[in-house]
Amino acid sequence: MSTEPTDIAPHVDAVWVDAFVVELRMRDVPGDVIGDVLSEVESHVLDSGADAADAFGDPVQYAAQIAETAGRPTPEDPRTMVPIALGGAALVLAVDGVVAWSGDGALEVTGGTLCLVLAVLAMPFVVQRHGTPLLRYLVASSFWRIWLLSTVLLGALVGLALLTRSWHVVTLPAAPVAVPALAVLAVTAVLGLRDRSLVDPVVAPGADRAAAEAAARRDARRTTLLVTGMQVGCLAVAVGMTLLLTRLAG
Template identity: 30%
Template sequence: MTAKQLTDKQWLDEMIIELRLRNVRGPAIGDAVAAVETHCAESGESASEAFGHPREYARALEFPAGQIAHTAPAQSVCLMSPIAIGLVGLYLVPGIVLALFTHEPVAVKWGDIATLALMAVVVVLLARVPGVLRAIMQRWINAALILGGGITLLTMTQVLLDVTAFRVPLWLAAVVCLVALAASVMRMRHTIDTEQDLIIDPRTRRPMNPAIARAASWIFVISAVGLGLLSAIPLWFAR
């Protein structure tokens, strides 16, 4: 898609993505968005007509050092902890559902452990190596190859390591799952409230789309419910 084919909304979305990849702080991005919108409203031009390609325009913008975020390693761990905790709860769900039908202890497989480890590596790469996320966001073919390869690797891990590592009582697995999911929501809400870098509209001094960030804190709970239902349906009809 060329710059001329982009609507102003799409154009701004691409500009914001590029600025996020540059670690530009939210208020500064808000200023850049407001400047583009104001110019387009006054001139009658589209964003692509006035500023060209959004990613090239975003790369050309200069910002003071104070408007560029620098994430320390300890802060990265804090930001990633809700994801790690949520994944633990999520991966216990299928075993818990199976145990409810079979009345046996919950089996934790080596494939589950290896998958969690691989996903932790992926999260670290996305957080600490900007080039990986940039490659995914810039071209759909890169996203398809990287995400497709990742899903294939995780699936192979589950198949090849489909061996029980240890078993835990159903009640204990359920408690750990619930605690992990609840902790992921609370940690993510805390991170959103204290660490998130919202894009602020300088004209209204209000965040742009703040509800989306808060809704994301429930992602693992929603995924756990969906995964639980998918796991239970075939077991229910097999009875």
């Protein structure tokens, strides 16, 4: 069963539909309500022959009107970010520990290491707190603006790590740090894949919601695997580059 908004409203301009649904999602409007409204828009477009933009106006503004009565803001629970934060910190220690383990076996913990750990610990909570404005900015931004922002943030992190590289904190055996860090990373990855957060697909009126939710869960698992792999890969590269530059500069 398809839960694509454009399948529910096939005669409505796809760009209008996408902007409308994204804004409703950011305002925590339930999927069944989105399906009902899209069906009403589809019926009106078919009956009147008018374009959705002419009949309902700007999709973002119309979505804001719908959300005033249909939005159900999800309470922010910082506890849901703990596994992600721990996984990120474990990845930093795992990469640093494995690199040191393959060398002389001694892990030198510096201010740069602590900065990286603290940054990845704080990042999930910052994203949770400011996720909606951030998502709205990313949706409205071009690829190059997003790329520039990512480069600036990564550069700031690398620069902070380099500036604090001379602050020696402690030297530890690499293996006892790398192995537990890898174990924590594996556990948090499994927890992320088994997360049973509520799936809320966009469902047309009269559709089989149970079937739609089952399909959405399968899609969510595949997406989680893909996104988790990309996140781990990108973060590993970023951490590895930072650690390499720190060591070379030291």
